[in-house]
Amino acid sequence: MACRISELVIDAADPDRLAAFWSEVLGYVELGREDDGSIEIGPPDAGFGGPQPTLVLSPSSDPRTGKLRVHIDVSPTDRDQDAELERLLALGARPVDVGQTGAESWYVLADPEGNEFCLLRPRLQPL
Incomplete structure (x- = not known):
């Protein structure tokens, strides 16, 4: 293993x-x-x-410099992507531009401290 x-x-x-x-x-x-x-x-x-x-x-207390080299991807498990986007924005996430074209199937967001993460389309079932 x-x-x-x-x-x-x-x-x-x-x-x-x-x-x-x-x-x-x-x-x-x-x-x-x-x-x-x-x-x-x-x-x-x-x-x-x-x-x-x-x-x-x-x-x-170290300042962050530049784009993160690793980020988290999340997939909604109980609602569609647009509803989950609304929920995440209400929790304090914010949209981030990292060079997307606008044709992506995901959204790039940042948590309250600016750490980028992506919201994917629903692809997983709840555990």
Whole structure:
């Protein structure tokens, strides 16, 4: 067997704010907090080690420079893409231009700290 992604670690100026945002986006809950201010969120029924990776929001005051080299893609599981776009924008996501042509089947957004992610068309079933 090969490796599995167990956690994604995201540096955050405000881990609480980002944990709240991503918890709402993904339907995750807080799993734990570390003394360094890191917050781990994950699926409410599985937590760490389940089929989905957890997110660790790690405090950092380092400024971000340039486009991210890795980003998250999300797919709606219980509504169409346009309805999910409205929901994500209401949660605090914002559209980002990274050079799209306008013909893409996805939307490029940024979380409240400017981390890019893509909203794809529905392609997955709920777990």
